[in-house]
Every structure is written in structure tokens, then in C-alpha cells.
Amino acid sequence: MAGALDQKIAERLRRAADLLEAQGENPFRVRAYRRAAETVAGLDRSVEDIWREGGTRALEELPGIGPSLARAMVEMITTGRWAQLERLEGAVAPEALFASVPGIGPELARRIHDHLHVDTLEDLELAAHDGRLLTVPGLGPRRAAQIRASLAEILTRARPWRRGPPAEEPDVAVLLDVDEEYRRRAAAEDLPKIAPRRFNPKGEAWLPVLHTRRGPWSFTALFSNTARAHELGRIGDWVVIYFEKDDAVSGQRTIVTEQRGPLAGRRVVRGRERDCLRYWREREAGGGGAPAAASAGSS
Numbered sequence: 001m002a003g004a005l006d007q008k009i010a011e012r013l014r015r016a017a018d019l020l021e022a023q024g025e026n027p028f029r030v031r032a033y034r035r036a037a038e039t040v041a042g043l044d045r046s047v048e049d050i051w052r053e054g055g056t057r058a059l060e061e062l063p064g065i066g067p068s069l070a071r072a073m074v075e076m077i078t079t080g081r082w083a084q085l086e087r088l089e090g091a092v093a094p095e096a097l098f099a100s101v102p103g104i105g106p107e108l109a110r111r112i113h114d115h116l117h118v119d120t121l122e123d124l125e126l127a128a129h130d131g132r133l134l135t136v137p138g139l140g141p142r143r144a145a146q147i148r149a150s151l152a153e154i155l156t157r158a159r160p161w162r163r164g165p166p167a168e169e170p171d172v173a174v175l176l177d178v179d180e181e182y183r184r185r186a187a188a189e190d191l192p193k194i195a196p197r198r199f200n201p202k203g204e205a206w207l208p209v210l211h212t213r214r215g216p217w218s219f220t221a222l223f224s225n226t227a228r229a230h231e232l233g234r235i236g237d238w239v240v241i242y243f244e245k246d247d248a249v250s251g252q253r254t255i256v257t258e259q260r261g262p263l264a265g266r267r268v269v270r271g272r273e274r275d276c277l278r279y280w281r282e283r284e285a286g287g288g289g290a291p292a293a294a295s296a297g298s299s
Contacts, residue, residue, distance in 0.1 A: 003046050009076050012085050013037035013069075019088040023192045025211040026218070035064035040073070048077050068250065083120075087220075087242070088209075089194070094119040094226065101154065103146040112136050114228040117254040117270035119240070125151040132271075169251060170243055172275045174214050176267055179239050179255040182210045182221040186236075196225045218244050224254060 017033035039062050040047055050058050051074055059070035076082050098109035101121070115136045118124050127133045128148040134141065169175075185191050191208035200206070210221040223229070224238035237257050244250040258268040268276045 005048060005077070006040050006043060006046055009047060009073055010037040010041040012076065012082055013040065016082075016085050016088060019085075019194075020211065023088070023194070023209045023211055026213065029218070032064065032066075032069075036069050039064050047073055051077060068244065087222075089196075097121065098124060101147060102150040103143060104150075108136075108139065110228060111138065113226060114232075117238075117256070119252060119254075121151060121154065123252075168245070169253070169272075170214065170217050170219075172269050172272055172279050174217065175241055175243075175253055175255060175269050176276075176279070178210075178212060178214065178219045178221055178241055179267055181212065182208070182239055182241075183236075185210060186223070194222075199225060199230055216245050 013033050014037045017030050017037065020033065021027075021030045043050075043062075047059065050062070054061075056067075056070050056074055059065055059073055060067055065073070072082055072084060094113050095106070095109045097120075098104050098112055099106050101124075104112070112118070112124065112133070116124075116127050116132055118127055124133070125148070128144060128151060133139065133144050133147065182191075186208040191210055193205040194207050194209055195203050195205040196207050207222060207225055210219070212219050212221070220242045222240055223235055224240050225235070226238075229235050229238050234256070239255045240252060241255060242250070242252045253272070254270045255267055256270060258264050258266050263273065263277060263280065266276065266280055
């Protein structure tokens, strides 16, 4: 008989399925979430016991539960939250997440998100190791080292379900193509809209959401509904794209209109500027032009 935690996990899976269906996601994916909910609700022992005895692999062996859903279940078991559902509901707050890390206050959390365009602790950890964190204004080597140590401790404790950066990502040309489709269809009022919880006191459904595929990759795209995006009037410009492949590889990137340098006026994938520079140079050499950088929304 399913316990309280199992029922909550099943309810969240059903809620995600309903949201995905309302947002036009692939029916096969919607059915997969509902089948997973039925599996969890019908178990004769708790998913937590199964996970603690056999690890994530034991969850993957349950009917209708692949690697991605198994990781989601472990996330709910260990943290009580499910970031993907929060994203679908428009409730993600990366600044608050970063401010929970020792050594990062609210103001620094805002600057980190604004400067690096990262939204998860895993992406922040990567930035702390590859040098990007030191480029955040007002953040010196000592503070960066403290943040790196804090992240290592936090993520090590949660490592049963957390992962590092994805082993592979879609090509920047694919990400930019998804970005173009999203902004074009958002401008044409051709996408379903969700009512984000943040910066939306009236509860209006204003945030367009796109679910689409390119080959083996599935994507979800939304405008960045963050404090900094609102402050700078970048709603309708900053686009966050979440990607997944074969239920095993997943990640996210933010795409913006570059304001300076050789890529000024171009759409750029944050964190992959070198790839974008090569992409645009090749397009120019082949006679292609830059994509429209006009906003497809309002601040």
C-alpha cells in the first residue's frame, strides 16, 4: 500500500502530466508521466525503501520508470521538491536557491544569476571550477573558494540524484533554432501561456511556453521570469531552454541578444559564446544573416 510520500510523488507526476498536456507536449511523454504515477501509487512498498535498498537503478527497473523519472523521484525523496514541476508551474527562483549557499547573500545571488545566466547549483559549481565565477563583479578569489567548498559539501550530500553538467548538448545551431521558433510563435500569440508565481500578483497567464523536438532532443522554452530580467526590461529577450535526450541526458541554457563585442546584436547561447562566434562567422561566410533580435514580449 502506497504511503503518504508515495501518494505525493504520484500526485506530482499526474500534475506534471496535466501541465504538459495543457502546454501541448508530446502525448507519448504525457502518457509516460501518467503511467509512472500509476506505478508509484500501486506499489506494495514505498519508493523510498526501494531506493535505499537498491539505489536509483532499482527505481529504473519499475514499470514505466526510466532514468529521468527515477532521478525525479529521488529528488522528491531527498529534498521534498521537484524542480521540473516548479518550472512547469512558473515557480523557479534561482536567486533564492543561490542565496541558500553559505557565502552567497541575496545581492551576490542576484549578480551571479545576472552575470552568468545559470539557474542550478550544478551549473554554479561548474562555473566555480572553470573560472567564470571569478568574473562576477565584486567577487574575489577568497569568496569564490568559499563558495566552491560550500557547493562541494551541499552537492556531495545530495549526490544520489544530482548530476554534473550533461555529457553532451545540442549544437548551438539547434538551440538558436528553438529560440527563433519560440520568439516567433510567442510574438504571434501561437503558444499556450502559464501563470508564473513570481512577479505576477494578479495570477495572470502571460508566460508563453513551447515544447518541441529536434531529432532525438526534446526542448522546453520560456522567457526568463527573473528579477534581473524584469529590472533590465529583458522579458521577451532572455529565453531559457531546457533540453533532454533519451530520458538520460538533460540540461539547460539561456539565450540572449548580445549587447557588445563581435557578437553584438546576435542571439547568443550563454556559456557557449565561442561556439556561437564560430557559428555566426560560418553563416556570414555562407551568406546567411543574423536572426531578428527584436523582443517578442513585454517587460
